[in-house]
Every structure is written in C-alpha cells, then in structure tokens.
Amino acid sequence: MDGLSSVLDALAGGDLAGLGDGELLDRTAALVAARNRIEAELARTVRAADVRRAAEHDGLTTMRSWLRGHVRLSAAEAGRVVRAGRALEHLPAVARAFAAGQVSAEQVAAVVPVVTPERRAAAAEQGVDLGEVDGALAEVAATRPHRALRQVVGHYLARLDPDGTEPDPTEGRSVSIARHSDGSITARVELDAVGGEKFQAALESIAAAGRCAGDLRTRAQQLGDALVQLCDNQLASGHLPVLRTVKPHVAVTIPLADLASAGTGPGAADLGFGATVSAARARWIACDATVTRIVLNPEGLPLDLGRTARVVPPHLRKAVEHRDRGCVFTGCTAPTHWCDVHHRLEWINGGQTSLENSALLCERHHTEVHHGFRVHRASDGRWRTWRPDGTEIHLAPERPATAA
Incomplete structure (x- = not known):
C-alpha cells in the first residue's frame, strides 16, 4: 500500500501542461484501467472482511455500515461495493477482467442481478451453465459499450423466467426531491422502462422544439429547461387536479416595496413550497400573473384582502x-x-x-x-x-x- 501511495503521489506531481493531446488521452485510458484494478481489489478485500465479519472489530455489525462510518462512503456506494464482492465469487471470468482493469465497477454492478440467490437457483433448475454465462458477460463487458452489457443482462434475466409474473411497473416508480438552502432542488427519478419512455418522449419533443440559433446549452441543460417548460404547459392548461380548493399554481409572496424596487432584492420573496427568491425573480414571475393585495397590521396579521386582478x-x-x-x-x-x-x-x-x-x-x-x-x-x-x-x-x- 505504501508503494501504491508513492506512485499516486508521483502521478499527482506530474506536469500535464507539457503533454500532447495523444499523451493526455493515453494517460486517461491508463488511469481508468488502474482505477478499475483498484476497484476490483477493493471489492475483493471488502468481501473477505464481509465473510470474516471484520467490522465487529470496530464494534459494527456489517461492512456496509463500516464503509459508511469509517471511510465515509454513501449508503448507495457502500452497498454497491459489498454486492460486487459477493457477486464476483460466482463470476470468476468477470472478476478476472475486473482485476485486469478491463471492466469497470459500474459494469460489475450491471451484472450483479445475474447471480442473486434466487436467480442462481433458477439457473440450476433449468440446467443453465453459469460458467458460460460468466464468460459471455466478461467478454461483452470488456469489448462492447455499456448499453450492450445492460441489454445482454436484461435478455438473460427475461429468458431465465419467461413465464414469470409481469411486474407491476408502478412499484418501481419514485421521485425523490431534496431542497437546498437557496431554494433550488435536486431530484432523483426512478421509472420503469415504459414510464421512462414516456418521460423521455415528452422531454425530447419540447427540447427539440426549443432549440434555436446559437444555442450553447449542454444536453442536461436542454432537458432541464424542457422539464420546466412541460410543467409550465400543464399549469397553464387548467386541466390539473384542484389542490386545496384552488387550481395548482406558483405562489409568490413579496412586500410591495420590494416588488416596486429596481434592485435585485435577494431573499425578498417567498414561494409556495417554502423556497426564497429575489425580488428580481418575483418581478419576472409577475410579468404574466394574478395579483392579490393583502394589507397586514404591525403584527403581520391580514387586515384587508383586495380584489384579485389578472395583470x-x-x-x-x-x-x-x-x-x-x-x-x-x-x-x-x-x-x-x-x-x-x-x-x-x-x-x-x-x-x-x-x-x-x-x-x-x-x-x-x-x-x-x-x-x-x-x-x-x-x-x-x-x-x-x-x-x-x-x-x-x-x-x-x-x-x-x-x-x-
């Protein structure tokens, strides 16, 4: 391990500015292969610790909890490493390609479902030679694009249980929203294949129509704008279900003085779901909006509710x-x-x-x-x-x- 640290120190101290384009690309490929080899050794080591219950040495019950607490991996990443170590015991060809740097940790994660206990049992009942499957997966992972590997795994799992019950697509659908201190959000969307197809078709139609001359947005920015436009279209249509006796809308509350000011006015307006935005952003929303005047007393309680007017x-x-x-x-x-x-x-x-x-x-x-x-x-x-x-x-x- 000391030797590995010395090599990494030497690499980190290298001057990249003097390298040519080809040298930078060669270095990148070599670093990816080295990373794969380190990931493979990590999975092998974690599996050995998992089998021996080494985490109990530090007062913890699982390697997953040890990875989260002692080396600060996220719960998802800790689970991925543990699952990879367990799966590779049943996929020696994939494990060898992983150790040689030809296969990435992400590719290993894609083949993990092949060797769950239930699927290994199903393969044994049907006389499937898991060694042949292992070899084929290793070859595809080392020589084909990542998407091809996922397709191969999907085909194998479908043929392993061709008469199985069609899963309920709604069970795997989820949207998780995390709100940040500035009011922005990060969303994680999990959809089944058909739901994902609908989602992408809707976004693609708007993203394609929204492109114009000189558009320098990244692909992710185009889809982000398309999603907001899709929400705008639905809110403006008036066909969404009524929410708490009123049609769903973007609500903005701002003092009149801040709204009338020409300044940016950071933190001047409150949105309906709790975010805070600037007065400038509120004025943008108010360009085409319905405005309600509310007069408050010194204690902040409403005294008068004026007539709602459409701007x-x-x-x-x-x-x-x-x-x-x-x-x-x-x-x-x-x-x-x-x-x-x-x-x-x-x-x-x-x-x-x-x-x-x-x-x-x-x-x-x-x-x-x-x-x-x-x-x-x-x-x-x-x-x-x-x-x-x-x-x-x-x-x-x-x-x-x-x-x-």
Whole structure:
C-alpha cells in the first residue's frame, strides 16, 4: 500500500501542461484501467472482511455500515461495493477482467442481478451453465459499450423466467426531491422502462422544439429547461387536479416595496413550497400573473384582502398571441401556449399592460430577458434580440439553392 501511495503521489506531481493531446488521452485510458484494478481489489478485500465479519472489530455489525462510518462512503456506494464482492465469487471470468482493469465497477454492478440467490437457483433448475454465462458477460463487458452489457443482462434475466409474473411497473416508480438552502432542488427519478419512455418522449419533443440559433446549452441543460417548460404547459392548461380548493399554481409572496424596487432584492420573496427568491425573480414571475393585495397590521396579521386582478387580461393575451404567433426571441419557434406575456417595461414600475408593451416569450427566453437580453419590435413589425453585451442575435442566412 505504501508503494501504491508513492506512485499516486508521483502521478499527482506530474506536469500535464507539457503533454500532447495523444499523451493526455493515453494517460486517461491508463488511469481508468488502474482505477478499475483498484476497484476490483477493493471489492475483493471488502468481501473477505464481509465473510470474516471484520467490522465487529470496530464494534459494527456489517461492512456496509463500516464503509459508511469509517471511510465515509454513501449508503448507495457502500452497498454497491459489498454486492460486487459477493457477486464476483460466482463470476470468476468477470472478476478476472475486473482485476485486469478491463471492466469497470459500474459494469460489475450491471451484472450483479445475474447471480442473486434466487436467480442462481433458477439457473440450476433449468440446467443453465453459469460458467458460460460468466464468460459471455466478461467478454461483452470488456469489448462492447455499456448499453450492450445492460441489454445482454436484461435478455438473460427475461429468458431465465419467461413465464414469470409481469411486474407491476408502478412499484418501481419514485421521485425523490431534496431542497437546498437557496431554494433550488435536486431530484432523483426512478421509472420503469415504459414510464421512462414516456418521460423521455415528452422531454425530447419540447427540447427539440426549443432549440434555436446559437444555442450553447449542454444536453442536461436542454432537458432541464424542457422539464420546466412541460410543467409550465400543464399549469397553464387548467386541466390539473384542484389542490386545496384552488387550481395548482406558483405562489409568490413579496412586500410591495420590494416588488416596486429596481434592485435585485435577494431573499425578498417567498414561494409556495417554502423556497426564497429575489425580488428580481418575483418581478419576472409577475410579468404574466394574478395579483392579490393583502394589507397586514404591525403584527403581520391580514387586515384587508383586495380584489384579485389578472395583470394580463384574457382579451389582451389573445391580441398578443395573434400578433406575435409565438416566442419573439430570435430563432425560437416555441408556440403561443408555451409563452408568458412579458412586460417590456415592468408593470410594477409604471409599464402599461398594453399591446405595445407586451411580448410573447417562452419560459427559457423570458428568463434570459430578465437576465440582460433585450427584445424590441421594429417599426416594420419584426422582433429583434440583443445580447447583454449589446450585440444583436442574427439568424444564419439561408443557403441559396444550387442548380441541379
């Protein structure tokens, strides 16, 4: 172990700036293989400790709890290492490829379901030669893309129990949401194959329609924007189930002074699910919203509830939709029902709720306009868009037709 630490120290002290592109790629491949070998040795060592119940030496009952407490692995990662060690006892060919650096820990995790006790018993009853399966899995894992390995494992499991009961897809579906201190969330989505297909089909349709000239978003950012747009579409449709006697909506509570201020106003507004956002973000939401005035006494208790008013009345929205036909941000093709009516001069700062002061913008480009981009309708009726640095966004010129 001391020798391994010395090698890693030497690697960490190396100068990468002097390496060529090919050398960097070769180094990357070698490091991945070395990582695989270390992961294999970790799984083998943890399995030996698991069999001997070595965790009891430190007063713990399982290696999973020891890995969480002593080397600070997450519960999921600790479980993966323990399961890998147990599975590799029954898959010697995969274990050898893992130890040689040809197979990754992620690939080992993909083949673990093959050798659960129930499936080993089913294979024995059907006369399946697990050694042949092991060899085939090792070859696929070492030579084919990761997706191919998952497909092979799926086919094997399906054939192992062809007459089994079709599982209830809803049992494996889950969405876990973690809220962070700034109000943002991290979500983990677990869906069955069909549910996942529906989810991807819905996101892909919106992501594809939302692309425009100069789009530099990553794939993950495109899908994130598509998910928010999908939620916007559903909330705006009015067809979602009623929640606590009212239609589901995004609720924002903000003092009038903060709403009217021109400053960013961090931490000025509260959202319905407990997050806190800036006054600037609240003004963006208020562009196309329903506003309710509530007067509070010094103790913060309501004294008066004013009439709820729609900032953009239905007849004006119809006029804006008729004029703009969709998102006016240069290059965007989002349809009218994806869009908010944006006040070019915010209504809280004296901007009129009028056709001249309005523009249709999809959720993503509405956000961009509130972060420095600018849209303007020229005298010829054409909308133009400028970046925060003052440069205008132009569409790529159409390629002239070539003679046949």
